[in-house]
């Protein structure tokens with residue numbers, strides 16, 4: 344399947360389970376793979392026929408900042424649910440959320456989840 348990819352989207356947000364984490368902004372790094380058919384966009388050369396990665400970046404950034412989640416698991420699932428709801432063309436989605444400053448002596452810790460529209464696993 345064709346993919347629209349977004350790598351290394353940095354969003355500074357309130358995130359974490361500890362009291363001190365609720366007082367600061369920490370960086371999160373998001374990678375996305377959006378499985379979709381890109382043929383129509385390639386034929387028409389029209390952004391209206393594409394999954395607009397700029398719009399997706401804005402949507403994901405706003406969602407992360409507004410949510411102020413405790414766990415990165417929550418953000419990963421919310422990002423999946425939101426993109427599948429807003430973009431009917433996306434059939435498969437892989438979301439990785441990394442927290443690069445959480446644990447010393449690591450490059451990053453994180454969560455990676457994948458969902459198919461046809462066999463949607465919900466977490467509600």
Ligand SMILES: Nc1nc2c(c(=O)[nH]1)N=C([C@H](O)[C@@H](O)CO)CN2
Pocket residue numbers: 358359360361364413414415416442445446
């Ligand atoms: N699986 C997870 N483990 C932990 C998370 C998380 O979001 N998912 N968060 C924390 C703390 O907020 C941590 O990042 C502070 O250093 C710990 N474990």
